Amino acid sequence: MNDLQIFQSSEFGQVRMVEINKKPYAVGVDVARALGYKNPSKAVIQHCKGITKAGIPSKGGIQETNVIPEGDIYRLIIKSELPSAERFEKWVFDEVLPSIRKNGMYVTEVKLQQKIFNAMKVEMTSLVDEIVTDKINQIEEKCSQYFRPLSKEKQNICKYIKKRLGIDKADEEYELVKQRVLIKLGGEKWEDIPVETLVNSLNIIDESIRIIKSDRQVNQLSIFEIAN
Known part of the structure; x- marks a missing residue:
């Protein structure tokens, strides 16, 4: 038997239900009382055919109480003279019981x-x-x-620029080549440029190196002419 479930209606009050062998059972007197029977216990005995006992919690502890299956709920509804019996039937059979079957509890x-x-x-x-x-x-x-700063390909590019400039360490000319290449490729530092883009942009690197070397030759010539 599953735990007791209590269903509350503003119109019909409280109806307690339990599940026995995967079938819903209601406390008989709760149903009879909601349907307006003057003597709920007597009405259950008189009209219901599938009565069984279940331990129902109460203020005095667990009490063996008459519970009834769906068929007996319907029998009490039919025998009731209460005008709202039809609404009670709709609440129980259209909301409570379908919800128990679908969700395992009334919601x-x-x-x-x-x-x-x-x-x-x-x-x-x-x-x-x-x-x-x-x-x-x-x-x-x-x-x-x-974007790995220590990428082998980028290190090779840096070495390539230094070798073409004829230097061992980064100097002003190296930085000028670097800045020109970065401007052309739309970056601010090597890490901004994908390795593949750098490798495929050797023509830009070579052009930048030629320009820097050309400036170097012009400057050297000017110094020589001044000396003479």
Whole structure:
């Protein structure tokens, strides 16, 4: 037997229910009282055919109480002279019992919406986490592939520039070549330029080196002429 479930209606009051062998049973006197019977206990005995006993919690502890299946609930409704019996039938058979079968417990509209919201929240959180994780992985992959300052290819480019300039260490001419290349490629430092772009831009690097060497020759000639 499942735990006691208490269903509350502003019109009919309280109806306690339990599940026995996966079937819903209502406390007989609760149903009879809601349907306006003057003697609820007598009405249950008189009209119900599937009465069984179940331990129902009360102020005095667990008490063996008459509970009735769906068929007997309907019998009490039919025998009731209460004008609102039809509304009670609609509440029990259209809301309470279908909800028990579907959700394993009775839920009001608000509770059902909350349940749906919680499920959607979990799903959306999982989706957002997946999207964010995917984006982070993409960025890390790009950083790993293109923007590593110690990339071997970039070191080779730096060595290539120094060799063409005939220097061992970075000097003013090296920095001028570097700045011209970065401006051409739209970056502020080597780390901004993908390795592949640098490798495919040797013509820009060579052009920058030629310009710097040309300026060097002009400056040397001017100094020689001044000396003479």
